[in-house]
Amino acid sequence: MTSLANSPAWKDFCGAVKTSEIGAHALRILDAAGLSVDLSTQRHSADVETAGKQLLKAQGFESARTQLFNGSPINWTENRAAWHTALRATEPPVAVAELIKHERERMLSFVDQANAKNQYRNVVHLGIGGSDWGPRLVVESLTGLTGRRTMRFASNVDAHAITAALDGLDPHDTLIIIASKSFTTTESLANAACATDWLRAGGVKRPLDQFVAITANVKAARDYGIDNDHIFQFWDWVGGRYSLWSSIGLPIALGLGADVFAALLAGAAEMDEHFLTAPIESNVPVQMALSGVANRSVLGYASFALCPYDARLKHLIPWLQQLEMESLGKSTTRDGDTLDVPSSPAVWGMPGTDSQHTFFQWLHQDNIGAPVDFILCATPDHRYNRHHRLLVANCLAQRAALWQGKSYERALEEVQRTEKDPVKASILAQHRVHPGGRPSTLIVMPRLDAKSLGALLALYEHKVFTQGVIWGINPFDQWGVEFGKQLAGDIERRLDALGSDPEVSPYDPSTAYWVKKLAGS
Structure with a gap:
């Protein structure tokens, strides 16, 4: 050992x-x-x-x-590189240089075309975890630099998040970004379904024309119905929480400008x-x-x-x-x-x-x-x-x-300026001691x-x-997260039992109770 x-x-x-x-x-x-x-x-x-x-x-x-x-x-543990440094290198490593440059050029070309056509006054970014926190942080930290578009983010599967993100926007001038490495992320796809309904209800006849996908699973994005020109790729050697530097940075370029994204890199x-x-x-x-x-x-x-x-x-x-x-x-x-x-x-x-x-x-x-x-x-x-x-x-x-810090002696000296009783002063001084260090x-x-x-x-x-x-630990995997996702998927299927008596024996008594109680909700 x-x-x-x-x-x-x-x-x-x-x-x-x-x-x-x-x-x-x-x-x-x-x-x-x-x-x-x-x-x-x-x-x-x-x-x-x-x-x-x-x-x-x-x-x-x-x-x-x-x-x-x-x-x-x-x-x-996943036999992968964690090559986020290649994404921001002045000259990316030869093995991945063509991939990186090609995808970045596609992404920036999309931004240039949208700017030239004055498209998408509003952008709603749907991601969670690494697909959300990075671009959200940059956009909302640097928003004062420019303001070409209204940028909003929705990550939580709680529908209050997506409805708040869409509220007050013009459906005909709104771009929806689905950012998901696997393109199977429950929260992002559930929010995308809401956004699709919102676009359609607003009179947009072809909602998916106003969608962009950022993913490592290009086939799944195509199968979803998103056009190839609106799919931007990153790769399995880019960890989710390190993906800001990839096409996940699209909302930064759309909201703040390509020059800001370049300076970030x-x-x-x-x-x-x-x-x-x-x-x-x-x-x-x-x-x-x-x-x-x-x-x-x-x-x-x-x-x-x-x-x-x-x-x-x-x-x-x-x-x-x-x-x-x-x-x-x-x-x-x-x-x-x-x-x-x-x-x-x-x-x-x-x-x-x-x-x-x-x-x-x-x-x-x-x-x-x-x-x-x-x-x-x-x-x-x-x-x-x-x-x-x-x-x-x-x-x-x-x-x-x-x-x-503050020593007892210094605190006592302060207290004695107003408290003349030595016993009270000693007690009060103790409350003002700061350990320091x-x-x-x-x-x-x-x-x-x-x-x-x-x-x-x-x-x-x-x-x-x-x-x-x-x-001596691997900072690039997240098996605890994956386990929780697996359980959530199983519990959701049981909740879909719509009032029947779902089999919940695999769970502890408390979880089993609430699965039965909330089934069909």
């Missing part, structure tokens, strides 16, 4: 992390692809740096990174180059990954919070939740053994400063708390300078408070534009990949 916990490299890393200085230490800011990443309040020392390099070596990081970029089957490609070539000690995704592993597996933090201090980045949180938790939410290593150290923190968060009035109390004074990734734009895209100063001040203050990372973007956003997303992709290598 392969044991990470008992490996010499892991023991050295744990020891170095636990004995590293936890007070304020030297400034540690790394730069990559235009982003500045401040790791000054993460555990670090010369010993941590040395041990981190040895851990990466022991876990085969260099080889795994090479496999990622050269298209080897790094997704070993360029920012990601620049981060790819940094990840591939920068030395370990200055490699930002690698250093963020090592800090993440230290926080989760050594220091015991079960979660981390993502707090972008830019309201436009609200969808970055669910995007990263999927990337981190679907990629790393596993406990089986490559050889089939159970991983013997904690992995995959839960990811949660909210944009600042709303987050400060929601959960920062817990971050500051809970017994354990959680690390925080702060994200800040140096330059805003509005003219309200005081608002931006307030935003920056709050971001930096919260981060400083989490690290510095809580790790965080600050990522500063020059401004929120397509290039910086592309670099940011690729940064997190490579951080997650590196953590997967260290933990």
Whole structure:
């Protein structure tokens, strides 16, 4: 049995992390692809740096990174490549260059024709998970850059989502995009059926003429009735949650422009180059990954919070939740053994400063708390300078408070200014003590534009990949998701029994009860 916990490299890393200085230490800011990443309040020392390099070596990081970029089957449970880096490379690898360039040219030609004809003032994108969060994040984060079309997204199978997305639009000037890698996704196809009915009810005689499919299953899209010219392909070597860079990015090009999509790819490609070539000690995704592993597996933090201090980045949180938790939410290593150290923190968060009035109390004074990734734009895209100063001040203050904390002596001194009773003052001071020493990372973007956003997303992709290598797990499959889908399909068939007594013995008593209770609903 392969044991990470008992490996010499892991023991050295744990020891170095636990004995590293936890007070304020030297400034540690790394730069990559235009982003500045401040790791000054993460555990670090010369010993941590040395041990981190040895851990990466022991876990085969260099080889795994090479496999990622050269298209080897790094997704070993499905025997597939995970070649999303090829999609944004300036010169894609020869083996897939023609495929990538051809499909991108088709997609951009479709956008150019739609623009030239002034078609599709409205676009409704139907996808879920990786087919939704990426394009939704980019479109809604960068909408202020342009506004050629009204862009709406519907992912949830709850019909309130699709009806809200269609509400108030002109059926004759609306394009429906079905984004599904397999073209069997229940939610997307159910919503597409609603959209078809809506178009037909609005007087559109040939609804499927206003549909586009983005899929790896071209035949299924054709069988659905979508014209070949409206089908855009990506491939099984593109993971769903890494598919933003493929034809899944069509709504970005339609809503924001082809130049914005190109800049997004360029920012990601620049981060790819940094990840591939920068030395370990200055490699930002690698250093963020090592800090993440230290926080989760050594220091015991079960979660981390993502707090972008830019309201436009609200969808970055669910995007990263999927990337981190679907990629790393596993406990089986490559050889089939159970991983013997904690992995995959839960990811949660909210944009600042709303987050400060929601959960920062817990971050500051809970017994354990959680690390925080702060994200800040140096330059805003509005003219309200005081608002931006307030935003920056709050971001930096919260981060400083989490690290510095507040001692009992300092709290007592504050309380004694107004409370003269020494017993009461002592009690009240205890309530104002902040433990401090809580790790965080600050990522500063020059401004929120397509290039910086592309670099940011690729940064997190490579951080997650590196953590997967260290933990020895496959970050590119999602068997837990697939199991839930299988059960849902079976339960739906039983619910369709329309009042008869469906056979529900395979289920636990509670599930069986509700299947019977809700059958025919």
